[in-house]
Amino acid sequence: MAILGLLNQAPMHGYELRKRVLVLLGGFRALSYGSLYPALKRMRENGWICVPDPADATRVLPADAPPLTGKRGKVVYALTAEGKERFQDLLTEGGPEAWEDERFGVRFAFFAQTEADVRLRILEGRRRRVEERRDGLRASLGRTRERLDRYTLELQQHGLDSVDREVRWLSELIDHERVDGTQIDRKKNNPPASTS
Amino acid sequence: MAILGLLNQAPMHGYELRKRVLVLLGGFRALSYGSLYPALKRMRENGWICVPDPADATRVLPADAPPLTGKRGKVVYALTAEGKERFQDLLTEGGPEAWEDERFGVRFAFFAQTEADVRLRILEGRRRRVEERRDGLRASLGRTRERLDRYTLELQQHGLDSVDREVRWLSELIDHERVDGTQIDRKKNNPPASTS
DNA sequence: CTGCGATATATCGAATCGATACACTTGCCC
DNA sequence: GGGCAAGTGTATCGATTCGATATATCGCAG
Incomplete structure (x- = not known):
């Protein structure tokens, strides 16, 4: 892409x-x-x-023609x-592929050329994904906190802070998308997005 | 590892x-x-x-013996x-391999079993490495800021914030190492590490 | 005019990924 | 007591990717 x-x-x-x-x-x-x-x-x-x-x-x-090794090419x-x-x-595309780790970055880099509704879908999917990871990490850290040495603990805490930061970043972006989009579909039906 | x-x-x-x-x-x-x-x-x-x-x-x-497909294995x-x-x-090992992206995480996870001086060397190497990236990113962002669309800008700013955060994290760890290590090698010779 | 660093294309072998196949165990519901 | 879903476990396949390297040209500083 x-x-x-x-x-x-x-x-x-x-x-x-x-x-x-x-x-x-x-x-x-x-x-x-x-x-x-x-x-x-x-x-x-x-x-x-x-x-x-x-x-x-x-x-x-x-x-099929040019292997072009030799001259200038x-x-x-x-x-x-x-x-x-x-x-x-x-x-x-606004499906799960668009918000997984490997693809999200590239996908986001071309957001300016993407429709507003697709942007929102992807950002929300991404946030859900990162929140899952954050919660898993938090739970795992809470369970094992006392068994870990200072460095492992520090590493996991830093990782947790990072995903937490990403969630907040995504939330800001989503808020921004929403207010930018509001003018268009004003107070139209806004079902709370059945999270499926 | x-x-x-x-x-x-x-x-x-x-x-x-x-x-x-x-x-x-x-x-x-x-x-x-x-x-x-x-x-x-x-x-x-x-x-x-x-x-x-x-x-x-x-x-x-x-x-060479057991492919063990079939029974219980x-x-x-x-x-x-x-x-x-x-x-x-x-x-x-305290060389550059230890502080590159792919290896640093694992390396750090086993820090509790690593000597204090090696820990410090790696952390400082890592910080230098991440600072380089931060500075490169900052420069590139400063140069191209006005040409970028909102999303590309946002992405690069977020990336920059992330490396910046890592630098601060590393700095805290380094400070911590220094005060913990000071008791041992007191005021011994401390050549400013020729940065080679 | 020499040498060096950036530009540029290309390939090789080894490592990695993602998906999948297969098989056993455990728990849990009807 | 049967079924079956979810978890544990080993293993491999083809496609992709990596890291290193070879080769050649360009620009330009000393």
Whole structure:
């Protein structure tokens, strides 16, 4: 999704893609080369991205031709129509996949292009998820507090504080979403969201 | 290291090992089965761990014998002398490997068994590392602040706050280490650690 | 004009993940 | 006393990812 989203903004090289993913996620995990290039290859085979011919921009290079080791070879990738479509689909998804740890960060980074109701759904799902973890952690810590040494305790307390902070952060975001959205659906039916 | 450290406390099954690693790290990443069992196999081949014969505890089962699919098969793993040695070596390590993201958590979880000077070295290394990230993030955020949409900004700010919090946490721990350690090496030579 | 650091593509082997298969145990309801 | 769901437990498969590395070009400082 990160690759699709970045290429949706502008075509670019693999190398720059890598750098941008890094800053996009705020300096946490960066796509290794061993993931990046195979991923680009796969996406090209899937028809989501293509490599425009630098000599003739109306044509694209065939997916099987260039191993291009030897001479000079910069490869600019661009989104195809299918790729844009795929990205739009991802932006519309509001299910559990969107709020799990691995995906939420990237998903959130493209929130500006996501519909307000989907944003709210994802934020609430994410908060529920993190609250679960917080409660589990709290319970486990309460149970074992006296058996743990100073450092294990400190580590778990720090972890608990972190998830707690994330819950508060998400709550602020949700509040913000709600007041921004209120103007539109004013006092319309607001069933307390059966939490299913 | 997590496996060695847990088996150092008591022999146990792979399944329980998995659960304990999960709580050890405070509910973040849990060893998948696809990592766990191959890892145990490797460690057994390396001679770090063994499987005591349940019938005769003085003997251990050979490393190649039991695929044991079919009947009943619980496999209890225990540390060998080499395994204990290996774990002690890891506890002594105070280099950069000990303070990188992936390892620091586990490393810290076993701090109670680590020497005071090694603890301090690791904490300071870790703090330096996290400060670098914080400064990089801050700089990048300052440079691009006005170009970012509300959500990307929010994400990066939250990330920055998180690393900032970690720096403060580490600083508190370091202060604590210093006052606890002072009694022992009183006013001995304290060269300012050439930062190399 | 040399050497160094950034840009850039690519691959290799090993480790990891996520899903799943299989089998036994325990508790609990009807 | 039967059934069956949830938990315990070992194990592997294919796909993905990582970390290290090879190779080559570009820009520019000394």
